[in-house]
Amino acid sequence: MRIPPGVSAENFAAAIAQFEQAVGKEWVFTSDEDMDLYKDDFSPFLGEPEERWASAAVAPTTVEEVQSIVRTANRYKVPLYPISTGRDLGYGGSAPAYSGCVVVDLKRMNRVLEVNEDNASCLVEPGVSYFDLYRYIEERGLKVWVDVPDPGWGSPVGNSLDRGGGYTRPQFRNHFDAHCGMEIVLPNGELMRTGMGALPGAKTWQQYKSGFGPWIDGMFSQSCYGIVTKMGFWLMPRPEAYLSASVLAGRRDDLYALVKVLNQLENGGITNGMPDLGSPLLGIMTIAEYAKSMQDLPQPPVDPELTALRDRAAAGRHEELEAYGQRKGLAYWTFDIKFYGPAKVIEAQWEYSKEQFSSIPGVRFRADPVIRLPLTPAQKLQVRWPEFGIPTLNMYSIGARSSTNPNPTHGHMWFSPIIPRDAQAVFEANEVFAAAARQFDLPVLRFSLPSCYWERAFIFIFGFPVTTDIKTNQKNRAAFYKLIETAAEHGWGEYRTAPAFQDAVMSTYSFNHHALLRFHETLKDAIDANGIMSPGRYGIWPKHLRASRDRAASGRAT
């Protein structure tokens, strides 16, 4: 049994005993074998001293048990690290940001407390997974959809608090934005409800978000300020139909108009699913194509001429690639856009979208047949599930062995900067990241495309491999740190990252001598006097550990 730093063996034993009293002996874990399960499966520190470890884990079933755990933690100054359920692979897993924390594993708090079909909302506990909620709704035949992320083993509470995203309409695929009302155990053990939930017997806890007075919900996302024990969400009424269609454009510079028109359509509410950009000519798959490729079907060989032209395009000579595309009927860009709604409405939306994209010379269109919902069992086997609110784990073979990937990696870490929603930013970011890759001796991608999980902004998502070789991991980490700095120099910041990089990313959000971080530290000291709640998460350290934060920051290039 390992003990949290700064806690005496006696005190830790006393804390464990009180945890056992609170939740039952069988739900407190301290053996090395059990603790291995709380490590980050994709840790970039695999086998190194910095690899995060938990001293124990405790799995409560009730709010009162959570409160009891938090009070005990305060009594003995034992740091806690709450997790919900799922894996969070690539963003840190279930390992604490600060080694030695006791993981508060909320997986047993898995009750769906309410699904309101008429007003399309739900109230759930943190251990409810997307699978659980989907099953609950399906079993009752309720006409509401949950927006699900890749993959579905996570929980609506955990995923939204980490600001995860999905695939349906913008206000639902931004999972945190879709929330309405929270219940939180504060670091002092007190129970608080936000929004209308602060009014006892409130009838609109899941109907009106911001309640009365300052609206504090956002504080508890990507946060070290409390343990969320209940959370409400707005759901999407099951649409009548779905349409997926593609816009195909032939020239590199068509991306300018493509993005501009897409933004107008999406901001105008005319397309409403997640747009998905690909480039057949550059050999870059859309997310949907990538997901399909996971089925490990044999891939057609690439024409060597095309490979050569791609290299020349990457070096700035794209005319020949365009001409090749013209000859072979291959598009430079494909933009898949999706529509949820009544069949006649989405048909009209697609018609209008085509008119708007027609300003692009030579643009072509392709549309799948409109799918009436709900899906039949046969249809379910033919579609990509997340677009239909169905949780799945299909995507989680990322990096696994396949015909196209004979050398699987151990895992990956996501580098995810937000960049502007315009083509210029896409081209600029490609230049900057290609130069950085050369500089940091990383594999240079010919071109990368952003994703559209968030309305209004693009996000680049690069998967850095995690290996079992320490030297390789060290090199990749160093490059990751450098990329964070490079991105920041260009005004691009990450929206989320694994604990290994949270200090580094937070340090780029440095306006006015880190005013935001200093504000967070002021809040932290006020709310969590003993600094027991998720120390270090998202770069916010309690007072007694701030020196370690500074050490970590100064040591980050090593």
Add this chain to the structure above:
Amino acid sequence: MRIPPGVSAENFAAAIAQFEQAVGKEWVFTSDEDMDLYKDDFSPFLGEPEERWASAAVAPTTVEEVQSIVRTANRYKVPLYPISTGRDLGYGGSAPAYSGCVVVDLKRMNRVLEVNEDNASCLVEPGVSYFDLYRYIEERGLKVWVDVPDPGWGSPVGNSLDRGGGYTRPQFRNHFDAHCGMEIVLPNGELMRTGMGALPGAKTWQQYKSGFGPWIDGMFSQSCYGIVTKMGFWLMPRPEAYLSASVLAGRRDDLYALVKVLNQLENGGITNGMPDLGSPLLGIMTIAEYAKSMQDLPQPPVDPELTALRDRAAAGRHEELEAYGQRKGLAYWTFDIKFYGPAKVIEAQWEYSKEQFSSIPGVRFRADPVIRLPLTPAQKLQVRWPEFGIPTLNMYSIGARSSTNPNPTHGHMWFSPIIPRDAQAVFEANEVFAAAARQFDLPVLRFSLPSCYWERAFIFIFGFPVTTDIKTNQKNRAAFYKLIETAAEHGWGEYRTAPAFQDAVMSTYSFNHHALLRFHETLKDAIDANGIMSPGRYGIWPKHLRASRDRAASGRAT
């Protein structure tokens, strides 16, 4: 010159001198005549000792001046009360929550810093009014709309921070939800930017909302935690067309299905303007009809038979009223629904909406012609402006003398509880509020209808008259306090209120011994050690004034 309580004359004079040094002598106001302008024009305490007063006002033009003012205030423990521009009539005006505050009047910080047409966003200072922003956009011919409230003299910053609402698509008419990025002068004078703005040189400050780490923006709405000096908003791309249509139903109990279908359509994104409910049979105007009635056109006399039937319906006997409606072709309910988008799309949406409402026996439909946008000058004279993103002051003759209102009031105070989005809640709230009105000797309304400013929830908005008679005001205030309690007993809470009632409303958000308020107080003490920022706003008092809060609460029935 009046001096803030607890501040010596010398210290106050020194503070005033420093304010003058910061912003120039001509922008610091202390005369009684000037201070009268910062009183609440609609104060329910008119001529009573509780009437809120400001000791001085100071009007900076730059962020540095705001910081200087805040530092001076800390030096001399002078309380501040920032306001943007506009009047906030009915919710407290520009008078401070705590008498003696120096009003920080931000009206001169009126720069539109950016409007991005391609991605439909803007960045503005707090003194920019809806008129200013509209004019800026019109002068440049930009194809974006600002969602405007009634009336347009307020500012996007101030209105959104007070959580005001408007009339277009749900994500824009919730003005706070439409914001993206803030700059704030904290109570200690430090400057902080939130969201991506915390990253120096950020390219996506107005494109991605929540930045990295805990998202704190909400804390600064309805708040005493800082002075917002810049704020970004997402704008609505100018739609191609607009359609306003009505659903008419004949029976009282049709409201159940009407609301249920409306919710499905609105939550499904199929209708997207603000739904507007009225009842010709009960004599209750929609908001649009009410606005039209402000033009003071002669009103047709009401059939005395109808009046009698309305009274009987109010007493529970609605069948005869329904029969009368049947005979005269008058609907029990009219639900106006609105559509913004491409003409062919909104026509399809209206077709689909009609199909859905057709489940209601005998339902009828009426649609105005589709209006192509932008409006022609001639069309501009025929439409209600806020639905078209055009600011106006037309609504601000509420309570004024007219042919239907020969006895104008001095003003009004809004009582605005949030109730569930279902017909049952509408009927129940009417019973409860009618009983309360009888009990508290208020005019009993036959029936009241909720508004749909917010998606997912209803809001009741009652205008209590403010008069020049102290006894009447006292009676109305006492009734207002009682209504807050009555509403809370039924699980309905106010979303906003004037300072006179902020302690009372906050005290109803009392879950777990006022855990939320105590959390706010913890934040307040940490962020604002000297308690100089907007003391008492939304019921949050700094440590040294909490006793007054308790006094105010205990004295509230008087």
